[in-house]
Amino acid sequence: MAVAATTKTGARPSRAGRRLSAPAWVGTVPFLAYVAIFLLLPTGIVIVDALKNPNGSWAFSNVTELGNSLVRGYFIGSFKLCLISSLAGAVLGAILAYAIASGDPDGAVRRLYLAASGVLAQFGGVTLAFAFQVLIGPTVGLLFHASWYYSFPWGIALIYTYFQIPLMVLVFLPAIDGVKVQWREASENLGASAWQYWRYVGGPLLMPAFLGGLLLLFANALSAFATIQAWENQIAYIVPQQISTALSSEVGLSNVNVADLLALGMVVMVAIVMTGYALLQRRAARWLR
Amino acid sequence: MATLVKAAKAEGTLNVIALPPTWANYGAIISDFQKTYGIKVNSALPDGTSQQEVDAVKTENGTAKAPDVMDIGMSVALANTNLFAPYQVSTWGSIPTAQKESSGLWVQDYGGYMAVGYSSKFGTITSLNDLLSSKFKNAVALNGNPTSANAALNGVMMASMAEGGSASSIAAGVSFFHRLKSAGNFSPVSATGATIKAGTTPVVFNWDYLNLSSYVGVSNWKVFIPSNAVLGGYYAQAINKNAPHPAAARLWEEFLYSQAKTGGQNLWLQGGARPVEQTAMASNGSIDSSAAALLPAVTGSPTFLTPSQATGAATYLATNWAKAVS
Numbered sequence: 001m002a003v004a005a006t007t008k009t010g011a012r013p014s015r016a017g018r019r020l021s022a023p024a025w026v027g028t029v030p031f032l033a034y035v036a037i038f039l040l041l042p043t044g045i046v047i048v049d050a051l052k053n054p055n056g057s058w059a060f061s062n063v064t065e066l067g068n069s070l071v072r073g074y075f076i077g078s079f080k081l082c083l084i085s086s087l088a089g090a091v092l093g094a095i096l097a098y099a100i101a102s103g104d105p106d107g108a109v110r111r112l113y114l115a116a117s118g119v120l121a122q123f124g125g126v127t128l129a130f131a132f133q134v135l136i137g138p139t140v141g142l143l144f145h146a147s148w149y150y151s152f153p154w155g156i157a158l159i160y161t162y163f164q165i166p167l168m169v170l171v172f173l174p175a176i177d178g179v180k181v182q183w184r185e186a187s188e189n190l191g192a193s194a195w196q197y198w199r200y201v202g203g204p205l206l207m208p209a210f211l212g213g214l215l216l217l218f219a220n221a222l223s224a225f226a227t228i229q230a231w232e233n234q235i236a237y238i239v240p241q242q243i244s245t246a247l248s249s250e251v252g253l254s255n256v257n258v259a260d261l262l263a264l265g266m267v268v269m270v271a272i273v274m275t276g277y278a279l280l281q282r283r284a285a286r287w288l289r
Numbered sequence: 290m291a292t293l294v295k296a297a298k299a300e301g302t303l304n305v306i307a308l309p310p311t312w313a314n315y316g317a318i319i320s321d322f323q324k325t326y327g328i329k330v331n332s333a334l335p336d337g338t339s340q341q342e343v344d345a346v347k348t349e350n351g352t353a354k355a356p357d358v359m360d361i362g363m364s365v366a367l368a369n370t371n372l373f374a375p376y377q378v379s380t381w382g383s384i385p386t387a388q389k390e391s392s393g394l395w396v397q398d399y400g401g402y403m404a405v406g407y408s409s410k411f412g413t414i415t416s417l418n419d420l421l422s423s424k425f426k427n428a429v430a431l432n433g434n435p436t437s438a439n440a441a442l443n444g445v446m447m448a449s450m451a452e453g454g455s456a457s458s459i460a461a462g463v464s465f466f467h468r469l470k471s472a473g474n475f476s477p478v479s480a481t482g483a484t485i486k487a488g489t490t491p492v493v494f495n496w497d498y499l500n501l502s503s504y505v506g507v508s509n510w511k512v513f514i515p516s517n518a519v520l521g522g523y524y525a526q527a528i529n530k531n532a533p534h535p536a537a538a539r540l541w542e543e544f545l546y547s548q549a550k551t552g553g554q555n556l557w558l559q560g561g562a563r564p565v566e567q568t569a570m571a572s573n574g575s576i577d578s579s580a581a582a583l584l585p586a587v588t589g590s591p592t593f594l595t596p597s598q599a600t601g602a603a604t605y606l607a608t609n610w611a612k613a614v615s
Binding site: 070073129130133134138139140145147150152229230231232233234235236237241244245248249250251252253 | 338339340362364365426427428430431433434435436437438439441442473476477478479480483484487488489490491599600602603604606607608610611614615
């Protein structure tokens with residue numbers, strides 16, 4: 001068996017080499033086609049339509065609409081909500097992930113938390129809003145009633161953390177599992193305090209994964225619509241709500257081009273956040289190079 | 290009429306769209322029509338919007354699936370008259386002139402008045418200003434964002450009229466909701482049957498036929514219409530000019546506008562909506578008087594927003610609504 005296996009693997013490099021000499025890029029075609037159809041094409045359509053007027057001719061002056069104080073307010077609202085809910089979700093999620101990782105790796109608690117996180121990370125939208133409203137309603141509630149938590153942005157951010165924390169647990173736990181207990185033992189043997197361990201070993205190790213999780217949570221909050229719409233149904237605070245009005249206003253305020261322009265603004269916002277992330281990540285991951 | 294029935298039966302099918310079975314009694318209307326004429330009714334997209342109805346007429350044009358008839362809001366009707374076929378039902382004379390297009394391209398069918406629905410645990414409301422009292426903390430909701438939803442815009446307009454404004458200016462209504470917000474009584478929550486049942490939204494501004502205790506499914510639910518602010522909103526019927534079943538479409542309209550005991554006008558009335566021929570039927574005695582007696586009482590003659598009043602209100606709301614209530 002062992003001999004046969006050796007011969008086989010011995011024969012492989014030349015065969016694989018021949019196959020690779022066929023154009024290597026062929027394998028990337030499905031991925032590139034997918035990206036082109038589902039990312040580049042829609043983005044292109046949004047950009048083009050954002051710069052047209054309803055009868056189809058170019059109207060570059062549309063961009064000035066982004067300077068309108070009302071429109072600026074929606075972007076500031078979106079940014080605040082995403083920043084607060086992603087920071088809170090990332091920090092609390094990371095702590096929870098650390099607590100889970102310190103437990104028995106095959107224990108019931110870990111499996112319970114992972115299963116619950118998998119479900120709750122997807123628990124958003126109208127169902128989440130309604131669950132909150134019934135449990136802690138503005139006028140009546142099964143637990144008690146309160147109104148502070150439907151204030152914007154803090155109250156809504158609190159509701160968002162309900163799905164942000166479990167998502168962070170899911171994406172951050174593998175990184176924590178990768179931290180070896182021996183590293184901690186080694187730094188303790190060298191006389192490091194707990195603070196020094198986290199400052200010079202644990203923190204830098206986990207920072208790239210933490211920032212990646214934070215970015216994911218930010219994008220997750222940016223595109224969330226149904227949760228806030230069920231809650232703040234009569235006032236638009238964030239960009240997706242105003243896109244909805246621009247698309248489907250029954251009272252004559254709909255304008256598809258404005259909707260495209262707002263969507264373009266969101267693309268730019270994500271681009272800015274991604275750039276900031278890339279710069280931070282480069283700094284955080286210096287030790288890897 | 291007999292030839293129309295014969296032609297419609299030969300077609301055998303009618304395509305309707307965006308008719309929720311619990312809305313204005315449409316469930317019973319559709320099944321009664323099927324039973325009476327033996328014509329199969331295909332009901333597409335029951336929870337669709339008026340705009341989606343018009344979109345379906347355009348995208349499915351020429352196919353057997355295209356909607357034959359539409360039940361649409363007035364702003365959408367006025368913007369799409371090029372898609373409609375004119376038709377005058379046999380009860381044409383009973384429909385007020387202001388509520389139909391002169392050739393019959395669109396004809397208003399049923400509607401209601403903007404009303405405040407509220408849980409009877411609050412006692413009885415006699416004036417809109419009652420809503421500013423502290424017992425309505427976090428309780429008062431509109432049906433949607435007034436820059437987007439027609440019912441919500443009319444809710445603010447009704448408050449404006451009750452506060453002494455006119456249909457030409459919605460400013461007094463916006464300032465009423467600002468005071469409501471300052472008092473801590475405004476609730477931004479989306480009001481649905483479920484939130485009303487759960488008690489989350491105990492006071493809702495909405496059309497009276499959507500605000501009846503039988504419709505929201507809550508027994509301790511009352512309706513109030515301010516005497517100086519009777520604001521009407523009606524839907525309209527229109528026939529697709531390229532309807533795949535043209536005779537069935539016209540027979541459906543005859544059924545809807547029929548004043549018979551089992552006709553569409555009385556069926557709408559039994560669903561809590563006010564049929565467009567109500568005044569004529571009250572005077573000729575064909576109205577189902579027990580159903581009419583259940584409608585919320587109003588004093589004063591109703592106001593209907595003209596297209597320019599509605600546009601003016603929307604423009605004002607676009608810049609002032611969010612500021613007033615956030």
